[in-house]
Amino acid sequence: MITASTGSQYAGILGIGSYRPRRAVPNSEILEQIDSSDEWIQTRSGIKERRWASEDETVLMMSVNAAKEALQDSGIDPSEIGCVIVATVTHLYQTPAIATRIAVEVGAPTAAAFDISAACAGFCYGVAMANDLVRGGSAKYVLAIGVERLSDITDRTDRGTAFIFADGAGAAIVGPTDEPGIGPVVWGSDGTQHQVISQKESWQEVHGNHNWPHLTMDGNPVFRWASFEMAKAAQKALDVAGVKAEQLDLFVPHQANMRITDAMRRTLKLPEHVKVARDIERQGNTSAASIPLAITAMREAGEAKSGDLALIIGFGAGLVYAAQVIRLP
């Protein structure tokens, strides 16, 4: 007879942290390499500036900074972290997982550690897995990170994407709680649309020419899927959590594009009092990092506070998505 693992009945997010690269890049700098205008970029995306990492702001460095802030926010001793999950598509080594080095740097050197590839849904995928690991008893505390240096794989001459992608990191500590702190995840994928956001060249194709592969995106089908299908997934996450839109304090969708956020908000018919994350204006689209970055920005601005109920949804290349209701630490 094998003894089965037992975990906590409930789990929740105990701490959140983020790291924003130092350098702000205005639209004017993007326009040096593409034929477009500040007005066009702002009306199509809502982006006024984004942050691009400098050389020393590596995936590791940004992750460790975000994780340390989350640990401090949670008050959990790092040695108690049993698992580190890192969602990223821009740690440009296929092995070993960057999670192993982050675990060492944050003071959890023997924790289980691995990376996941879930694009812009990465943070929500990480939180969903962390929730299950804690509740299943595989780890008492889990560090879930979303981190990207998309500027490394952005085609600076592509007028459709050069202005969108950006860099940063966000982290959450998930652990046992007395009441449910994370609602059931509504998630899925649609591989029939794998080509609408993707890495353009395979590693083999760039081999030898000293360039990284580039990201490519077909904007209109992505906009259509994100604005409408994702609003349905977000609504379902509310329904399965038993939370009414009126009870929500915050709506924090992946910061893909302000127009997607606006369309989702319209489709969801969120009440006026629900504060909507608009971090993309200053931060750009940071993929897996955008949701924790947006939450920490709202906290710093006094728009979000401990105990708030937030609807989060990540969606991106795959096309993959995950949505859940969370209570803020």
Place this chain on the structure above:
Amino acid sequence: MASTEEIRSNLAEIVNEIAGIPVEDVQLDKSFTDDLDVDSLSMVEVVVAAEEKFDVKIPDDEVKNLKTVGDAVAFIERAQNG
């Protein structure tokens, strides 16, 4: 079956709701981009709303051919009859 005028009027309400264009401006000869300032993303929203309202499918490939309000109304009429 909805008349051309009914379709135009319903479509005008959709365009008004999404892009804030006055309904009376949404006439058959008007170009979405040049006359009504409906950009490509708003056009996607208009198309999705129109699909629901008129119970038709408007494929992505077809959207670029819908330059004027009249083009869209004609497409919806054909789709409803077909």
